[in-house]
Amino acid sequence: MKMVNLxxxxxxxxxxxxxHMGDDTSRRSLEIAALQAGIKQGLxxxxxxxxxxxxxxxxxxxTLVGEAISSFVRSDLYLISKVYPWNASMDLLPxxxxxxxxxxxxxxLDLYLLHxxxxxxxxxxxxxxxxAKKAGKILHWGVSNFDTADMQALWQIENGNHCVTNEVxxxxxxxxxEYDLIPWMQAHQLPLIxxxxxxxxxxxxxHLLANPVLKEIATNHQVSVFQLMLAWVIRNGExxxxxxxxxxxxxxxxxxxxxxxxxxxxxxAIAKYYPKPIKKQPLDVL
Ligand SMILES: NC(=O)c1ccc[n+]([C@@H]2O[C@H](COP(=O)([O-])OP(=O)(O)OC[C@H]3O[C@@H](n4cnc5c(N)ncnc54)[C@H](OP(=O)(O)O)[C@@H]3O)[C@@H](O)[C@H]2O)c1
Numbered sequence: 546m547k548m549v550n551l552x553x554x555x556x557x558x559x560x561x562x563x564x565h566m567g568d569d570t571s572r573r574s575l576e577i578a579a580l581q582a583g584i585k586q587g588l589x590x591x592x593x594x595x596x597x598x599x600x601x602x603x604x605x606x607x608t609l610v611g612e613a614i615s616s617f618v619r620s621d622l623y624l625i626s627k628v629y630p631w632n633a634s635m636d637l638l639p640x641x642x643x644x645x646x647x648x649x650x651x652x653x654l655d656l657y658l659l660h661x662x663x664x665x666x667x668x669x670x671x672x673x674x675x676x677a678k679k680a681g682k683i684l685h686w687g688v689s690n691f692d693t694a695d696m697q698a699l700w701q702i703e704n705g706n707h708c709v710t711n712e713v714x715x716x717x718x719x720x721x722x723e724y725d726l727i728p729w730m731q732a733h734q735l736p737l738i739x740x741x742x743x744x745x746x747x748x749x750x751x752h753l754l755a756n757p758v759l760k761e762i763a764t765n766h767q768v769s770v771f772q773l774m775l776a777w778v779i780r781n782g783e784x785x786x787x788x789x790x791x792x793x794x795x796x797x798x799x800x801x802x803x804x805x806x807x808x809x810x811x812x813x814a815i816a817k818y819y820p821k822p823i824k825k826q827p828l829d830v831l
């Protein structure tokens with residue numbers, strides 16, 4: 546298992562997503578237990594990334610994460626949150642950030658992301674991110690849902706190249722970014738954060754669970770197809786996957802996928818069904 550290097554901070558390649566967590570109060574204790582079990586298990590191996598956003602339940606996810614992490618040592622965690630594009634201005638970003646920090650019960654984020662591109666100029670957003678960094682409220686900033694042209698535009702802006710990552714949809718059924726975005730990021734030494742790494746439990750239309758080759762390889766390794774999908778996402782050591790689960794057993798299974806090793810023949814068999822793109826594809830977003 547290779548750790549992922551996010552601007553000098555090494556984190557486990559399997560983190561914890563939190564979208565929709567905190568929305569249903571009757572599931573609250575299960576969700577907190579799932580996050581805490583994942584953090585506890587992950588900490589045996591290294592720093593655990595937790596991904597949230599002001600958007601998730603309009604702050605409810607951050608509040609839930611804040612409660613779940615309160616008994617852990619802050620520096621053992623790598624906390625990621627995101628700002629709405631319409632809040633990513635000089636005036637509003639500091640307010641959004643302060644509110645996120647308060648909900649999370651911390652005084653800094655490891656990583657703050659622009660959730661997607663919006664109407665506020667990137668120049669202003671970069672300046673606001675840099676100011677937040679100077680204020681010590683974030684250690685680094687990055688972007689999310691940026692395609693190659695967006696990254697190129699960002700690199701044209703003063704301090705735009707201080708961006709440390711791009712969080713995008715990436716799973717076995719959605720390899721489009723391998724055509725140009727991943728090569729661009731690799732050339733600029735930017736690790737990737739992969740969201741929806743198990744295609745929202747295979748509900749995004751690719752019918753991965755039904756694939757006989759995936760089933761056979763998973764069975765041979767005594768893992769689930771979901772674990773196989775996660776091992777595939779983190780296979781190059783430069784990608785942080787952030788699967789979301791509200792179930793302890795799923796969270797632990799997802800972390801165990803960090804140790805799954807496949808032979809070259811198995812990787813090839815998978816690629817036969819799910820080939821690398823040979824032309825530009827529009828960025829998949831949720
Ligand atoms: N930046 C962005 O724009 C953006 C967009 C989407 C997502 N994200 C981030 O990425 C995270 C992950 O993406 P996602 O939530 O869209 O989808 P995902 O992680 O691909 O799938 C989540 C679903 O998979 C199920 N699941 C998880 N592990 C499982 C396992 N081992 N076996 C069976 N089912 C399993 C979960 O249900 P159970 O609770 O039943 O396990 C949940 O329904 C989000 O939570 C969020 O933090 C970011």
